[in-house]
Amino acid sequence: MGRSTKVSGASVPKQATRRQQNIASYLYGVVPGDTKLSRDDRGLGDPAGEVQLVRHGEIAVLMSDVNVDQPLGQPGDFLAYERLLDSVAAKAPVLPFRFGAVMANPEAVVEELLKPFHDEFLGALQELAGQAEYIVKGRYVESAVMGEILAENPEAAGLREAIRGRSEDVTRNERIRLGEIIAAGIEAKRDMDTRMLLDALASHFSTAVVREPTHEQDAVHVAMLAKVDEQRALEKALGRLGERWEGRVNLRLLGPLAPYDFVVAQEQGV
Incomplete structure (x- = not known):
């Protein structure tokens, strides 16, 4: 788990570094794996966080880094959460997570969320397609x-x-x-x-x-x-x-x- 892992073409920091910086992965929603993000798609935080796609199989999670030392719910956080999800929903189906969903790192997102629930998420996305x-x-x-x-x-x-x-x-x-x-x-x-x-x-x-x-x-x-x-x-x-x-x-x-x-x-x- 100490090696660098590629996620959506970007290099994920080593876990030791993330822990030292108290950085975790904020989750917005599940989308099809071929979803494309625009440069205007930003996450919550100040400054607004860069959004990544953590992929596994045919699905992906919209994610950005978040400093867990800073409490969620700051002015503008919920608006940023909705703004990103609504922007993606206009071009692809999305299964939103409840506001405040955080996991330790991208590897945990894949191992604990995407792998075990891949088929359930994929089926739900297929039902939502185009809506x-x-x-x-x-x-x-x-x-x-x-x-x-x-x-x-x-x-x-x-x-x-x-x-x-x-x-x-x-x-x-x-x-x-x-x-x-x-x-x-x-x-x-x-x-x-x-x-x-x-x-x-x-x-x-x-x-x-x-x-x-x-x-x-x-x-x-x-x-x-x-x-x-x-x-x-x-x-x-x-x-x-x-x-x-x-x-x-x-x-x-x-x-x-x-x-x-x-x-x-x-x-x-x-």
């Missing part, structure tokens, strides 16, 4: 959704009139009840609109996951696994739905991204 994750986020226009709820619920409309122009202290109970009705109303509309979105886009994704809302006025928040070369068709279909919801829901599409919601590589031995 990436896309996120659809939509947020209600506050005035529009409030107007719908007040028009549909006489109690809410009455409470709205009852508190108009009166102090919060005097109308505390009415305000609490109105807030409960509005929250329930938005939740019901979110469920209905999410089903409508999934139906409208059904032919443009292979599988989907409904994410938890990140804001009280979120209308839809869905992760989809879709073909990268059919992104334009997905955008057009979402645009048609956006036209139907104009003035009611603001929609946006994020992607292509690594398939975080659909597969996370198991860091066996990490």
Whole structure:
């Protein structure tokens, strides 16, 4: 283990040197062995680390050196992790590791991870071939959704009139009840609109996951696994739905991204 080993055309430092410098291997994800990296693909750290491909058989791991004396989670680390994985996902399938996956050295990556789990990783990559994750986020226009709820619920409309122009202290109970009705109303509309979105886009994704809302006025928040070369068709279909919801829901599409919601590589031995 003391000799230098070739990894992706680069010479890996001797293990004694790595230990002296407290250098370990940070893992980003598993990719096909023939994946090509661009000069812009950089890892986390300051300065950003050079990314290597540690190959075995038909698969490889995206890896960069990391100083284990420096805690992970520094400002920008998670963004760098996502930026690299999303960049690769636009051109090749990738199985992301959870943030913070570290192994001792490239040799350990091969012996403890790639060799014993080669076939499982390869099979998962083949299932993902040509696909990436896309996120659809939509947020209600506050005035529009409030107007719908007040028009549909006489109690809410009455409470709205009852508190108009009166102090919060005097109308505390009415305000609490109105807030409960509005929250329930938005939740019901979110469920209905999410089903409508999934139906409208059904032919443009292979599988989907409904994410938890990140804001009280979120209308839809869905992760989809879709073909990268059919992104334009997905955008057009979402645009048609956006036209139907104009003035009611603001929609946006994020992607292509690594398939975080659909597969996370198991860091066996990490």
